[in-house]
Amino acid sequence: MGAHIEGSEAAGADVSAAGDGMGEDGRTGDSGAGRAARRDEAVRAAVEQGLLGPDTPIVGLLDVTGIRESAAELRVAFDAVVAPGTPVLHAFAVKATPLVPVLRLLREEGIGAEVASPGELALARTAGLGPEVTVLDSPAKTPRELREALALGIAVNADNPQELDRIDGLVRSAAGRSPIGIRVNPQIGGGSIEATSTATATSKFGVALRDEGAREWVVRAYLDRPWLTRLHAHTGSQGVPLSLMARGVAETYELAEEINRRAGRRQVDTLDIGGGLPVNFASDATTPTYAQYARMLAEEVPGLFDGRYGLVTEFGRSLLAKHGTVVARVEYAKSAGGRPVAVTHAGVQVATRTVYAPGVWPLRIAAYDAKGRPKEGPAVVQDVAGPACFSGDLLAEGCALPLLEQGDFAAALDTGAYYFAHHYAYNSLVRPGVYGFGPGREGGVAFAVVREAQTVEEVVAESGGAQVDALVGGLAPWGLS
Ligand SMILES: *Cc1c(COP(=O)(O)O)cnc(C)c1O
Secondary structure: OOOOEOOHHHHHHHHHHHOOHHHOOOOOOOOOHHHHHHHHHHHHHHHHOOOOEOOEOEEEEEEHHHHHHHHHHHHHHHHOOOOOOOOEEEEEEHHHOOOHHHHHHHHHOOOEEEEOOHHHHHHHHHOOOOHHHEEEOOOOOOHHHHHHHHHHOOEEEEOOHHHHHHHHHHHHHOOOOOOEEEEEEOOOOOOOOHHHOOOOOOOOOOEEOOOOOHHHHHHHHHHHOOOEEEEEOOOOOOOOOHHHHHHHHHHHHHHHHHHHHHHOOOOOOEEEOOOOOOOOOOOOOOOOOHHHHHHHHHHHOHHHHOOOOEEEEOOOHHHHHHHEEEEEEEEEEEEEOOEEEEEEOOOOOOOHHHHHOOOOOOOOEEEEOOOOOEOOOOEEEEEEEOOOOOOOOEEEEEEEEEOOOOOOEEEEEOOOOOOOOOOOOHHHOOOOEEEEEEEEOOOOEEEEEEEOOOOHHHHHHHOOHHHOOOOOOOOOOOOOO
């Protein structure tokens, strides 16, 4: 445990033998067979090496080889469509997997960071990401955050007119190295998931372009401010089809063209097209692929890639989701109303969206036996429950799997983004440890700690442990206590 994980060449050479990934050009997507084989090996090794067991009944696992592959696929996909020499920054949306070692790994693969809070910016800086590869977007930046970003020279996308006012004041005093843009909402409509659709008519993000007077306001804002050189839109997300995403990008491009026409110069020199490539949660296959999306953009918005505009992307889920697995021990196997229920240690604390909105965010579950081997046997319809004290705490309801028994393991697949990195402190359950896995120096699977498991002592400290008497003594006016 804790063994060093080798660099990309070694990892690629070792693991791509399973026939997955980069060999194909992404035209059809890969089947994910190599990734599934690596996952099975890792679960088994985690049990054998004692990472998982009765006293550590839940872990998050990250496939280092897979993350490197996805990063490479992203780079290759856009390199294939942009004019030679086009500046391209792929900024990983940190909110998808806010873990410092992950940001560092991606940095090594040529990927920067899109941040949306002081915490995310601090994670990116800790991972060694410089201002030139960092983009700050957020709908609620405070004056202090804006001042810090401009002082550091980080790219900033203003969300609305009030924020632009604040930036006006800062630009006058700051050295002004930050590339600055405005986020617009082309209002092209949402996808199948309301809560994560960003381009609906009433979305809270950006300047709503189709609202009365808004487009003209945006153009004037640029004409009045020669230092506004970027334009930003993020219209995709899970549930949004590629064609709709491409339309959002096309409308943003058209707006940049209009601004530049009216400015009589190439004032907007960089388009930030956001992220939002959806992820396939139904099988191991990677679909859609970055290559498909990049080719679609090249067909629908050819001017975008002809060399006149630099490009920024902000993918999150699609870079990490398929490389993460939550593995949880089956503490008890019982039966209720004739249906088998496996009570595991993974529930709402690691799969919050799935537990609260199972119809929208279903997860695949894989069954492993007590030794971490893929479980064999006839499929049995069963519930896979979590440890939290409410009845809806189910990772999966009525799913058909080999019957899970006490001491087996249930794995929630495709949970590398917006799942175990997004702990929800229900029932004061501790944050599970997160480990990266890959081929070890001496062969076999090796693990590295990405995030230590939280301890119960830390839970107490974060729950006011130092303020034990706060509410039973006399209260005092704020500042005098
Ligand atoms: C969340 C977010 C992203 C990343 O979205 P994914 O669906 O994870 O790719 C990119 N840009 C902005 C502004 C975001 O809010």
